[in-house]
Amino acid sequence: MSDPETFRLEVRNWLEANCPPEVRGLVESENDLIWGGRNATFKTPAHKAWMDAMGAKGWTAPEWPAEYGGGGLTREQAKILQSELLRIKAQPALSSFGIWMLGPALLAFGTEEQKKKYLPPIVRGEIRWCQGYSEPGSGSDLASLQTRAEDMGDHWIVNGQKIWTSYADKADWIFCLVRTDPSNKHRGISFVLFDMETPGVSTRPITLISGKSPFCETFFDNVRVEKENLVGELNRGWDVAKYLLAHERTMIGAMGEGMGRPLGEIARDSIGTDDQGRIDDPMLRARITEWDMDAAAFKLAMDSAVDRMKAGQAHPALASMLKYYGSELNKRKYELLMAAGGIDALEWESERSHEGDTARSWLRTKANSIEGGTTEVQLNIIAKHLLNLPGA
Amino acid sequence: MSDPETFRLEVRNWLEANCPPEVRGLVESENDLIWGGRNATFKTPAHKAWMDAMGAKGWTAPEWPAEYGGGGLTREQAKILQSELLRIKAQPALSSFGIWMLGPALLAFGTEEQKKKYLPPIVRGEIRWCQGYSEPGSGSDLASLQTRAEDMGDHWIVNGQKIWTSYADKADWIFCLVRTDPSNKHRGISFVLFDMETPGVSTRPITLISGKSPFCETFFDNVRVEKENLVGELNRGWDVAKYLLAHERTMIGAMGEGMGRPLGEIARDSIGTDDQGRIDDPMLRARITEWDMDAAAFKLAMDSAVDRMKAGQAHPALASMLKYYGSELNKRKYELLMAAGGIDALEWESERSHEGDTARSWLRTKANSIEGGTTEVQLNIIAKHLLNLPGA
């Protein structure tokens, strides 16, 4: 293995040769993202080239083993790659639930065959995945899910309905929690994979209060799923799901963190200043400052949690704490942004407002404290696992 | 009955003749209050004269029936009396748990004999009462009380301990909840009266975080209580207690309301102003203003509740709402007062700080959301009785 500085130079040279100018600079819209998949669309041919090049190197999943198509990099090398990508403002070569969620689950719970079969196409962006967890009747109480997988010997027949399946209408395959034993709530759930083109699968997009959304309702009507597509043990899919939820929580907690201009500057520009140069709305100024203080402390708490994780000192339930606070903080931020924007931020369709960008983002944040486990569920987890309160 | 203006003149003339100058002006300390009782002490002889004169008229309990020593006034006349007392800044002629709490209970639940025996000495300030409800083991769960009254035929023998008995060390008699049936939680409690000089009764004052307090622990060691001293039915003392708690809650909710100088003025004097004349602490100013807004709204909510009560439109649980909000508001007020006072408000013993008046009052307010039913209990009551939430 090359020493860090040599590796950094190699990366730099390779990126110089392979990262097209079209994929450099800030991600400005959903349009800039590369999701891959069988029916992939790309903003420009350069976007496809960028995905293909990175995928071939395995650098879309830098730390996954090379035998499964990953980059096979060490933690340190992956950091170098990350910093070099940042240096040239390279946009992500692949956005993928396969990489963020299914991959880690397969690496932890999958069989050798499953890893060999599913991971490489994920890395190369050939197959796009979606996640089938929530159901209309099971929100916070995820384990109460009812989508039924009936044992037919060599396969299951799946019937039921999922909700909040992001990009289900665009995904090729789904990883999905199904009930394989109705008599046992937590130990009657299995984690299975199947093709979204299987007969009996249909989807319907959900319109949110913020407008169009990637979320869908997904319906299963006598869908055939092969037994070999079970991940982990039969009836132990809940373990896989919990493992993935912890991942997701840390991700959502970090949402919005460190992004964009300081709130107070936005407010100052929108509202103006008094003759002491202070934002000319003392009450809003006070609330923004309080938010700033909390956000600064939260950023440090995030850093500290990461450092504790690395040092092996972090309780797994710490993710719930960050998820809770981070999502509430982001909601507060957008309430303040709406107040700062005032009348201008109320517009919903005008070009001036970028089709109501602020208002739609504001409404979208309201889901932060619901998705990936509600605030109430996180507080329950903290009470139970970090505080050991009775009956929690 | 005389017409209102004639009555007002009569009151005014009588007060001119009977309200000594020593009892006019703001009540400045506990010392100014007149509590009466067998061992009464008075700040001046004029204080005694004032109590005696008002007591003889029955105007210490203006609306109680004259046959029980009360003033026998109508609602309207009582208001006139009140406004005339206010006009000349007359201090209360009698502070009395007998008038505030026991009296209403006796009027509602007592026998004719009990009313005749107990009410007149209350009106005249001859007998001072204390309240024996809470016990060390039964805080919010008042009905779990354990003080035991054993049936001995014509009398009970009472054993147990009470806590938070205000002025137990100075009171002549106690009205007290005792357990007469251990097998039934709510319907095993009786409301009894007895003399604090009965053998076996002892008291010990409680020191609070704010310093000395009127609260005591009270111990009953084989105390004999006559059967005739039962108020209401046997084992139905809980009804009497609930009736009184509703009274108490409205009282505590109103505590601190409308008293003293505006918070912001106190802060301005303590902290100074910026060159726009604003309190030179923008963050504290914002929080004080928010408090002001809430306090103004709360005052109107109190008024509205009173008006609804008069109109017969008030749900009894409204008192819980006012108690909840009022006590939290008062706590917030004193937090802000401490911040406004800053270093000066930290002193505990100096003359300059009137022996730490602000700090002690601040600490004392922390009990507002505990005494008379905790904030948590009030919220439970609102959830159950006003919102009809399941399982509340």
Add this chain to the structure above:
Amino acid sequence: MALILTDEQVMLKDAVDGFLGEHAPIKHLRQLRDSHDADGLSRTLWQQFGEMGFAGVLIDEEHGGSGLGAVEAGVIAESLGRTLPPSPFFGSAVLSASILQNAGSDAQKFWLSKIAAGEAIVSLAVDEGAKHAPHRIETRAERSGNGFKLNGAKALVLDGHVADALIVAAQTDEGLSLFLVDPKTDGINIERTVMVDAHNAARITLKDVEVDADALIGEVGSGQPVLDRALSLGRACAAAGLNGAGDQAFAITLDYLKTRQQFGKLIGEFQALQHRAAHLYTELELAKAATLGALQAIDEGKETAGLSASVAKAKAGRVAELAVQEGVQMHGGVGMTDEFDIGLYMKRVRVLNETLGDSHFHAEQLARARNY
């Protein structure tokens, strides 16, 4: 005055609730929004408001109104907050009617009968920048010939894109003045701004707009007290609208708490949610008391009525925000979908909070009034 509605006011409330329940339940708003209605509101509904006497609540009988007071206007505004129909009520029947009633010439008062009949929409143009700042109006009216020439830009002009007449607040050398202007006058440009709540407003620019002297409402430079009076009334009615929306959001949330199951229980059984609901209920009671207090103070002509209106608007804004935030959160995922109504209340509350000064603005008014 007792802080409760009189029997007559309760009857009015029942009448408005009944009427809206039948003619403008919340799907009325959805239909207008989803059909991309060109007006964004129903003129038919507005006429019915006239027929029912709602549109003329504040207008004297001489001009076809019912000559009632602020409390009655607040009752109607609160009901509108419960079913959310886009309506010229707030802009025309409250704000503009107040100005015309108090300072309009006989000729200008012609508009009052049109408003009372639900036949005309008269919009008030006050705001200019991102935030409500009626003490800093920059639109100018210079004397020109017999009349005036107006220049400036206005925002959040309620129903401005369908207005039959505009009232424009502008600075003159003598102070603030109000002008009654035909929206079709040369130099006026009106841009409809579709808002997050699918209610109606416009941005209006005025470029060398020539108006006759008789466009002036009252004396030149005398606009401030007339405007302030209308604003106080408008704020108290907006507070009532916020209470209606907050109350209804809370009601549907309570229903949800009593029907949705999780972990084998109704979610309304969870004590943490119970306590939050109890707190919210209490806050709503405070907001309603503060609003009724302000409306009564206006009717009684109290000097402190403006300040009471600020307290009501600030408190109602905060509380309604809490109600919709808790509402969406307690609904969970479905609260985020357009299919459920709770999100409509969240959107409406945001706009009402911003209208005529948000809770920060009014808290600052309170601080200044108390000399903090």
Add this chain to the structure above:
Amino acid sequence: MALILTDEQVMLKDAVDGFLGEHAPIKHLRQLRDSHDADGLSRTLWQQFGEMGFAGVLIDEEHGGSGLGAVEAGVIAESLGRTLPPSPFFGSAVLSASILQNAGSDAQKFWLSKIAAGEAIVSLAVDEGAKHAPHRIETRAERSGNGFKLNGAKALVLDGHVADALIVAAQTDEGLSLFLVDPKTDGINIERTVMVDAHNAARITLKDVEVDADALIGEVGSGQPVLDRALSLGRACAAAGLNGAGDQAFAITLDYLKTRQQFGKLIGEFQALQHRAAHLYTELELAKAATLGALQAIDEGKETAGLSASVAKAKAGRVAELAVQEGVQMHGGVGMTDEFDIGLYMKRVRVLNETLGDSHFHAEQLARARNY
């Protein structure tokens, strides 16, 4: 630098906790308070602090200290927040030691060894009015003969009534200057102020107090950066003290939740209390991270260290307040009694919050630094 304590720092923490648990548990404070101790603190304990190396944590080895950093001082301050012994640590070992270490003459540094040994108490006199306002010091030092003449009044001088030396911040024509003054000098009047938390401070008046030129710490007019540095360090350590107190208040409250029964359940089983406890836990974690971040920034000499200290002090103040308020409330009636410890934490937190600027002051610092 990772945002966790190093192994050495954890060892120090264990050592301090162990020492305080043995020699200064919370009954130490009660004894001093209830006996109306004339000093209000134990000189013996202070000497033991010297022997253990705690008093000299920030003092270089040359002067008998251990030459450690801000993080280590914060570790000690946090532990002191847990058992609440009145101690000159904060005033002498942090504030005064920082000033003498950074700007003292060789002769003045003599006091460092005395502090490190736990033999001397050196108090810093900064505050004057009701609130911390180090940018508005009014105490004057006029040149007089060879030296200076001091006039002014100081408040919240920590341990000022038992100080062996005073450091006085005063204005000169050249700017802010710091003076090392013998408290027995003519014209100095010291009044002990017994505080709500039974910790120690004094009010000091200076009337024509004559000091020699060598009383000056550093150059004349050069006091501001030296003072600022000490204040930042002091604020970060006060934040650590607040965290210790908040943490311990939370710990004893959690214990209570797990033992107290009401309505046939442990009160910790009630979900409303569980959620409030979980929220508080989260806030405490934030406060601790913010404080460690500030202490590390000071050790690293970052330009933004002062601002980080403000964030830490503001956040820790708010959070510790919440911790003690929830603590008393969740204890119910017994939380109000002097017999239980929770009230002692409430009192201490109030004083620490006020010391070197409360959360409002520091939030305002943040707003100004960001040019809001």
